[in-house]
Amino acid sequence: MAKTILFGGLTPLHELFLKGAVEAFGYKAKFLPTPDNRSLAVGREFCNRGMCNPTYYTVGNLIKFLLEEKERGVNPEDEYLFVTVGACGPCRFGMYETEYRHALKEAGFPNFKVAILNQSDLSSEGEFELTPKLIWHMVKAVWAADIIRDLGYQLRPYETAKGSVDSEIDSFSWELYEALKRRAGVKEMLRLFKGFRSRLERLEFDYTRVKPVVSVIGEFWAHTTEGDGNYRLHRWLEEEGAEVRPEPIAGWIDYQLFIEEEKLKRDLKVKGFSVERVKKLLAVRAMAKTFRGLYNLFRSAFDNRPKELPSQRELAELAKPYFDYFVVGGEGHLEVAKHIYNVKKRKTHMVVSVKPFGCMPSTQSDGAQAKVLSDLPDSIFISVETSGDGEVNVKSRIQMKLFEAKRAAEREYEEALRKLSLPLGAVHRTFSENPELRKPFIRLKGNYAGTAARALYGNAKLVLPYAAVEPEAV
Known part of the structure; x- marks a missing residue:
């Protein structure tokens, strides 16, 4: 009997869609629960000392699941196979595979099988075969999860019926999972997206709510997980009155392809012309273009x-005065680049950089961020370290910065009102009485970070009739 593939470490939405993508190729698959603090404790018990939190959380999460299955009378070594991503150094990510195998042996599962996916060359080791067709299907699944997750964080803060957006996302997610399971192509996925959009159009939203936009960046796992590993940061920020901008996994893949292309270009320059190098360079460029094209289509x-996915070249240039993009490990130069990009492009009011305790690459980035902050004094930025405890202290620090971001969002909105010479009362009446302005996908325009200011600028003409009969001072 074929073993069931276990995997985890991403968001529940990504894992559900990946489950469908993998099952489409005949595998049985199951994603692990979101790692919690119990997973951290188990990881610390069985892993070597000196590991980072993502190692403890993810390894501990697997072992916790296997121990629970064993208590139910299941032999995990016969029933399951674990698939994880492998990598080289220089950070501890390069030691994940070793830690999984060591901890599994210590926990009493010496024969448990682990299959490794090599992110550098998109190949696999072990019983899970990573074919080109499967890679493409998995990419579609991950990109779809990025898009739906992003929409959720953009729409929830403005929904008039609390929980309505999550309800639609939950329902649609299972529809898309079933479609991926039957190998849905791009056209079918776009048709499903169209139906999902129609359902969202039936919901009502209030875009006069002025909320700070907060970008969450940092070490990949720490800024991606939606559990105890980062104190459930995204949803907590939302509850505190922010509109959260999570980082898409597509951006991480785009970064990997960019670095691979730059390395190949360097090799051609230093080592000389080679047909093999040129072919690989063209293949990497084609892959990057195809993947970005699919993301933009979705x-x-x-x-x-x-x-949108920012240009990797632009990000590298922004980070260049502070961080060499050939210094890899963790997110490399991206933590610095994303901070600068968000500030200079007015994409967000505040940037939170979250890293696990003892993360070497993020610590390097924090050193560079000191110079960035001196050059961008208006930036509202905070770097926080997670360790499984200290939640109250971390959230207290973020709240102080969030207060500054809220004031920045309010000032921005007031600036938009002044520039357009629109009275606030007329704006509220327009948005409350015009059904078209209570739909999710209204026109957003203007060089502002806040959704409320962009909605105002994008629909100012509709406010003018109300302003004519209600000309109070702004």
Whole structure:
């Protein structure tokens, strides 16, 4: 009997869609629960000392699941196979595979099988075969999860019926999972997106709510997980009155391809011309272009509302005075680049950089961020370290910065009102009485970070009739 593939470490949405993608190729698959603090404790018990939190959380999460299965009378070594991503150094990510195998042996599962996916060359080791068709299907699944997750974080803060957006996302997620399971192509996925958009159009939103936009960046796992590993940071910020901008996994893949292309270009320059190097360079470029094209196609189904993928070249140039993009490990130069990009492009009011305790690459980035902050004094930025405890202290620090971001968002909105010479009362009446302005995908325009200010600028003409009969001072 074929073993069931276990995997985890991403968001529940990504894992559900990946489950469907893998099952489409005949595998049985199961994603692990979101790692919690119990997973951290188990990881610390069985892993070597000196590991980072993502190692403890993810390894501990697997062992916790296997121990629970063993208590139910299941032999995990016969029933399951674990698939994880492998990598080289220089950070501890390069030691994940070793830690999984060591901890599994210590926990009493010496024969448990682990299959490794090599992110550098998109190949696999072990019983899980990573074919080109499977890679493409998995990419579609991950990109779809990025898009839907992004939409959720953009729409929830403005929904008039609390929980309505999550309800639609939950329902649609299972529809898309079933479609991926039957190997849905791009056309079918776009058709499903169209239906999902129609359902969202039936919901009502209030875009006069002035909320700070907060970008969450940092070490990949720490800024991606939605559990105890980062104190459930995204949803907590939302509850505190922010509109959260999570980082898409597509951006991470785009970064990996960019670095691979730059390395190949360097090799051609230093080592000389080689047909093999040129072929690989062209293949990497084609892959990057195809993947970005697919992401933009999925975005277009929702009026390009989900966040675009910034140019990796532009990010590298922004970071260049502070961080060499050939210094890899963790997110490399991206933590610095994303901070600068968000500030200079007015994409967000505040940037939170979250890293695990003892993360070497993020610590390097924090050193560079000191110089960035001196050059961008208006930036509202905070770097926080997670360790499984200290939640109250971390959230207290973030709240102080969030207060500054809220004031920045309010000032921005007031500036937009002044520039347009629109009275606030007329704006509220327009948005409350015009059904078109209570739909999710209204026109957003203007060089502002806040959704409320962009909605005002994008629909100012509709406010003018109300302003004519209600000309109070702004």
